[in-house]
Amino acid sequence: MSGTLADSIRATLGDFSPAERKVARVLLAGYPSPVFETVAVIADRAAVSTPTVLRFAARLGYRGFPDLQAAVRGELDARKASPVALYEAAGLGQPEDRDSGAGVLERVGTVLAPALTRTLTEIPPHDFERAVELLADPKRRITLAGGRFTHLLAQYLGLHLMQLREDVRFLPDRPVERTAALAHLTRRDVVVFDYRRYEEDRAAIAQLADEAGGKVVVFTDPWLSPAAAHADVVLPAQVGTIAPYDSLVPTVAVIEAVITGVIEALGPAGHDQLSRNEDTARRIGLL
Numbered sequence: 001m002s003g004t005l006a007d008s009i010r011a012t013l014g015d016f017s018p019a020e021r022k023v024a025r026v027l028l029a030g031y032p033s034p035v036f037e038t039v040a041v042i043a044d045r046a047a048v049s050t051p052t053v054l055r056f057a058a059r060l061g062y063r064g065f066p067d068l069q070a071a072v073r074g075e076l077d078a079r080k081a082s083p084v085a086l087y088e089a090a091g092l093g094q095p096e097d098r099d100s101g102a103g104v105l106e107r108v109g110t111v112l113a114p115a116l117t118r119t120l121t122e123i124p125p126h127d128f129e130r131a132v133e134l135l136a137d138p139k140r141r142i143t144l145a146g147g148r149f150t151h152l153l154a155q156y157l158g159l160h161l162m163q164l165r166e167d168v169r170f171l172p173d174r175p176v177e178r179t180a181a182l183a184h185l186t187r188r189d190v191v192v193f194d195y196r197r198y199e200e201d202r203a204a205i206a207q208l209a210d211e212a213g214g215k216v217v218v219f220t221d222p223w224l225s226p227a228a229a230h231a232d233v234v235l236p237a238q239v240g241t242i243a244p245y246d247s248l249v250p251t252v253a254v255i256e257a258v259i260t261g262v263i264e265a266l267g268p269a270g271h272d273q274l275s276r277n278e279d280t281a282r283r284i285g286l287l
Contacts, residue, residue: 004072004075004222004223004224005027005031005032005035005060005068005071005072005075006027006028006031006032006224007122007222007236008060009024009027009028009060010028010124012059012060015059016056016059017052019046019048019049019052020048020052020055020056020059022046022047022048023042023043023046023048023052023053023056024056025046026042026045026046027042029229030229031224031228031229032072032075032076035068035069035072036069036072039053039054039065053065075223076223104242107242108241108242111240111241111242111247112241112247112249112250115238115239115240115241115247115249115250116238116249116250116253118238118250119236119237119238119250119251119253119254120250120253120254120257122236123235123236123254127233127234127235128235128257128258128261129261130232130233131217131233131235131258131261132258132261132262132265133265134189134215134217134232134233135161135189135191135217135258135262136165136261136262136265136266137189138165138166138167138269140167140187140188140189140215141167141168141169141188141189142158142161142165142167142168142169142188142189142191143169143170143171143181143185143188143189143190143191143209144157144158144168144169144170144171144190144191144193145170145171145190145191145192145193145202145205146193147193147194147195147199147202148199149195149245149248150193150194150195150219150248151193152248153193153219153248153251153252153255154170154191154193155170156252156255157191157255157258157259158170160255160259161259161262162277163273163274163277164259164262164263164266164270164273164274165262165266165269165270165273166273169181171205182205182208185208185209185212185214186212186213186214187212187213187214187215188209188212188214188215189209189214189215189216189217190205190206190209190214190215190216190217191216191217191218191219192205192206192216192217192218192219192225192227192231193218193219193220193251194218194219194220194225194226194227195220195221195225195239195246195248196221196223196239196246198225198226198227202225202226202227203225203226203227203229203230205227206218206227206228206229206230206231207227207230209230210230210231215232215233216230216231216232216233217231217232217233217235218231218233218234218235219235219237219251219254219255220234220235220236220237221236221237221238221239221246222236222237222238222239224236235254235258237250237251237253237254238250239251
């Protein structure tokens with residue numbers, strides 16, 4: 001079974017009976033924690049019978065509910081994989097295994113090409129369209145938050161958006177400034193980038209925005225950042241590569257697709273903003 005359990009549930013939600021959909025919603029709310037409740041507790045929370053919960057697991061292709069829980073435990077192990085663990089699992093760093101430049105390029109292409117295709121085909125069109133709608137809405141302020149590596153992705157998206165619309169900002173790095181910005185969130189968008197190993201403050205940022213009535217868009221990996229529990233839109237991307245670091249190439253493709261969608265959604269207003277920015281940059285000698 002490809003992807004995560006949450007992916008499988010979302011992809012097949014329309015195939016479930018009304019009672020089974022209640023089970024699905026219970027498991028997706030706060031995923032993955034609800035998966036590890038007993039069948040009886042899940043049935044009670046979903047207001048269905050215990051056989052319904054068991055049928056739900058069977059419909060997803062599992063032999064029983066313990067089999068489903070074991071699959072999610074495997075997901076959690078993958079979520080916590082560090083660069084060192086990935087390095088050791090791949091058996092990298094052995095001089096006798098060193099490949100030629102052409103060999104490395106071929107191996108990387110073999111991994112990244114299908115990851116890119118899979119990422120773009122597995123994002124639900126409705127979620128993609130909703131993300132574009134939120135980011136193109138001129139009534140909203142866009143606040144972008146990235147992590148150790150993913151601040152680069154936040155900046156890549158933000159710098160494009162700044163050329164096309166107003167009211168785009170990056171969450172400040174300095175603690176006092178960051179605290180002030182988060183304390184005054186309103187009904188605004190917060191775009192969060194969070195990939196394994198997840199950073200605790202990303203989930204807190206998403207929760208603060210959600211509590212303030214904002215709309216949260218989360219870019220993440222197939223295992224889903226804890227921030228996804230507070231998101232209106234989740235855009236997952238594959239991260240597999242031959243290196244000990246997760247690949248951000250599929251995520252860059254998602255960002256560029258989102259930017260294209262925003263350009264189309266803004267229409268002439270986006271063109272006018274881009275023209276004003278270019279004229280200003282030319283007048284101050286930046287172009």
